[in-house]
Amino acid sequence: MTNPSALHPLAISIGDPAGVGPELICAAWALSATAALPPFFAVGSKRVLEKAARRRDLHMKVRAITSPDEAAAVFDGALPVLDLGETDYTPGAPDDAGAQLALDALATATRLVREGMAGALVTGPIAKSRLARVGFTHPGQTEFVAEACGVSAEDAVMMLAGPSLRVVPITVHVALHSVPGLLTTDLITRRSTIAAAALRRDYGIARPRLAVAGLNPHAGEDGRMGHEDAAVIAPAVAALQAQGIDARGPLPADTMFHAAARETYDVAICMYHDQALIPIKALDFDEGVNVTLGLPIVRTSPDHGTAFAIAGTATARPGATVAAIRMAGECARRRHA
Template sequence: MGAYGSRGADQAALAVTAGEPAGIGPDITIAAWRRRRELALPPFYVVADAAFLERRAGELGTAVPLAVVEPEDAAGVFATALPVVDLAMPVTSAPGRPDASSAPAAIAAIRRAVADVMAGRATAIVTNPIAKNVLYRSGFPEPGHTEFLARLVHESSGRECRPVMMLWSPELAVVPVTIHLPLADVPKCLDEALIVETARIVAADLMQRFGIARPRLAIAGLNPHAGEDGALGREDGAIVAPAVARLNAEGIAAKGPLPADTMFHAAARASYDAALCMYHDQALIPIKTLAFDHAVNVTLGLPFVRTSPDHGTAFDIAGTGRADISSLVAALALARRLAVREPVAA
């Protein structure tokens, strides 16, 4: 938690947001708590409308004891009841059917979780999936979770931070340098400074959070064959290669630009701790192929730990009990490990 908060990570619970109420976030949170002993889960509390969670448990055919608590008391009741920090904000959405209560509840949960972790009442944040289109219809101004988290940090502390999305699994860690852009716009938005700034943040968090003394970064080329010496595009020579040179001059172990089609087999992955990719699918296709059910979304560059399951709201199966909890379980375990600074092999 850096300088924020006074309670140790071994005393406070994780703050878990329920996410989009009409999605599977409430379902997998309830299911994870029910298997807390079997999976040796760290203590957590849910930021949600308690009455809504009780109703969803009933819809799932699951009897779950709930305890409305303050964050400081969550760890003490976790063994016998699912701790809930009640938003006192009625939620009326049904599984698979978001309504006017959905966006305000999702936003309020994120706000409360950030306030708790910044004050030291929670050890880290785990966010369940939100539905961006639902938030946008309510007037939500941010592109997504990570940008909203950065704004909340600034509002509460005056601190500017640039969040970076990393998808992590034991098999592979990837960072998309550009994220939600049309592919045609990527070359226009990609520049040397963006690659260098992103890599600095990744290297710093791999050292400070993951316990890797000297992180090794593999930097993908933008074009096929990393540009083939300019025959297949000039961006790799003009943008990516100078960025890699700057990083090495700063003492950051970086190699590239590398052809993306040979970066992700087992022997190649053993040579680096994280791969920086130039666009969304270049990063997400390999990790979702290797670790579809247990990859974790980790936000780097924040003054606290934030993880999230690497999947969406899955409206089509919400309320059915069929949602897979694997990614949430991995997100909970990783958040705890990062918060207590337990070395994590990337």
């Protein structure tokens, strides 16, 4: 496997063509000069992107390429797209043909980055239920990309990052009542170690500071409100400290996210989905980026879904897509350096 070079344009999979992904890719290209974005190319359908640009009233060119090597020369004058074939484009009306295009685009973009032909991977939003209809067997794109890279799903760590906050949920898409049984000292230690290593390698933070949240109110309050904080989380913090990682906790989650507290750490390690995602969506809703840590490639995604209800209305804001492209480029350059 070849490490991605920062000299290569980034690959962006189109996502579900019935969602907001295509129009936001076009909007990001239109903003690329003012937003100082690195060159990128879309993987998907030239026809879909052209129609998406027109619906958004973007007067821009979309040009088909046959190889990522052509993207840099095209980028200043047109959005380059590795065209995988035509499909109908009806915003807000997902179908199996669109799901197949999304899956093909994801697989192709992932392969190009793995092979070193693209600098990093940015994935557009998909509809998991639709992908399942065309043979997609993974819980989500993160697990698909991890498997393609030879990384176990347990070691592909999700981080949500924005201008104000970075968060890592230790457990993700599981019912809240299942969380205590899934949390182990080893799981917290392993995923926190992966997060610390990624902050050093991809974000240039020489000594990352980790704030580890408790599970229960007041971090258990000495066992009065649950035993997991003392029995499971505290030993994980001790193990991280023994590795030389600057980790603190378990900390009461209700006091971790105000402005002064955020100044004291580089990433918040949270125990479950909403504990992590509520604060970052409150603070950085339009600029949140989903980053997969622990991979041999750089992979980011805008932190939102397909938004079928507003697809094609030109009201979806491109901030998260712009941020995902920018962050992917910055991380790829650091790895290359």
